[in-house]
Amino acid sequence: MTQQGLESDGVLECRDVAGDARPEVLVEIRGLCFRRGERVIFEDLDLDIRRGTVTAVMGPSGTGKTTLLKLITGQLHPDAGTIRVDGQDVTRLDSAELYRLRRRMGMLFQSGALLTDLSVFDNVAYPLREHTNLSASMVRKLVLLKLEAVGLRGARDLMPSQLSGGMARRVALARAIALDPMMILYDEPFTGQDPISMGMLMALIRQLNDASGLTSILVSHDVRETASIADYLYVIFEGRVVAQGTPDELAADRSEWVRQFMDGLPDGPVHFHYPAPDLADDLLLRGDR
Numbered sequence: 001m002t003q004q005g006l007e008s009d010g011v012l013e014c015r016d017v018a019g020d021a022r023p024e025v026l027v028e029i030r031g032l033c034f035r036r037g038e039r040v041i042f043e044d045l046d047l048d049i050r051r052g053t054v055t056a057v058m059g060p061s062g063t064g065k066t067t068l069l070k071l072i073t074g075q076l077h078p079d080a081g082t083i084r085v086d087g088q089d090v091t092r093l094d095s096a097e098l099y100r101l102r103r104r105m106g107m108l109f110q111s112g113a114l115l116t117d118l119s120v121f122d123n124v125a126y127p128l129r130e131h132t133n134l135s136a137s138m139v140r141k142l143v144l145l146k147l148e149a150v151g152l153r154g155a156r157d158l159m160p161s162q163l164s165g166g167m168a169r170r171v172a173l174a175r176a177i178a179l180d181p182m183m184i185l186y187d188e189p190f191t192g193q194d195p196i197s198m199g200m201l202m203a204l205i206r207q208l209n210d211a212s213g214l215t216s217i218l219v220s221h222d223v224r225e226t227a228s229i230a231d232y233l234y235v236i237f238e239g240r241v242v243a244q245g246t247p248d249e250l251a252a253d254r255s256e257w258v259r260q261f262m263d264g265l266p267d268g269p270v271h272f273h274y275p276a277p278d279l280a281d282d283l284l285l286r287g288d289r
């Protein structure tokens with residue numbers, strides 16, 4: 001049994017819910033509640049990531065997508081709810097168990113920069129040297145295979161400063177799959193990429209997922225590109241899932257939420273302004289902030 005959030009008279013409460021583990025689901029989130037100070041980021045959020053799929057999590061800026069990835073990887077602890085990854089509730093693991101589980105999750109975060117003083121080869125070798133006792137010749141073979149998978153075996157001796165942005169992201173991807181994770185989490189992998197790089201990364205995400213039997217969670221603002229490679233999409237807003245379905249289902253969905261988000265419309269249920277007092281009142285207030 002675990003706790004699940006409920007809104008009652010504007011107060012976030014929690015109730016007990018039972019988890020329902022299903023083998024086809026790799027990540028099962030139930031009743032997730034998470035606050036940042038006074039701000040409720042997630043409130044009673046349910047979400048499933050099925051094994052073998054590329055599942056995208058989309059939503060307006062600041063809605064909590066990166067936070068969700070951090071909760072799944074146990075970097076943040078929820079206020080209530082369960083997050084099961086491969087049957088284990090990450091909210092209840094001790095640090096050694098969490099460490100073992102995290103080794104099975106590859107991450108490609110926006111800030112996941114390469115180590116600038118190490119070559120491409122050594123960047124990819126790094127997790128293998130840190131986390132395994134493999135011989136140098138086995139590390140070499142694995143690094144070359146991972147670099148081959150991202151098309152950069154020939155770039156092994158380059159330093160990060162000699163790579164384009166798209167190449168750097170592909171090296172980071174090779175590093176993320178070095179330990180053969182069961183799952184890979186991508187946070188805005190396409191940001192700042194030209195169309196060719198973006199196309200390469202999209203194809204790579206799909207290919208790696210299918211060829212390596214991975215499960216992928218993809219957080220992205222790039223709706224069209226994401227929809228073209230994802231099997232299933234979640235749209236989250238104000239702490240909850242407001243829409244979900246296959247790309248075809250969401251393309252056919254007429255609800256205001258889905259249309260605003262999928263079609264990038266400036267007007268709709270999502271407002272441009274962060275909540276604030278009335279502008280005229282605010283301007284009349286004394287003070288220096």
Ligand SMILES: Nc1ncnc2c1ncn2[C@@H]1O[C@H](COP(=O)(O)OP(=O)(O)OP(=O)(O)O)[C@@H](O)[C@H]1O
Binds near residue numbers: 059
């Ligand atoms: N360390 C922090 N301390 C306090 N608030 C934070 C912190 N990190 C994020 N937040 C807040 O949590 C909310 C969710 O942030 P998050 O980065 O998860 O959003 P996001 O959906 O990934 O946004 P974007 O699409 O712009 O990257 C935001 O309102 C943000 O201001």
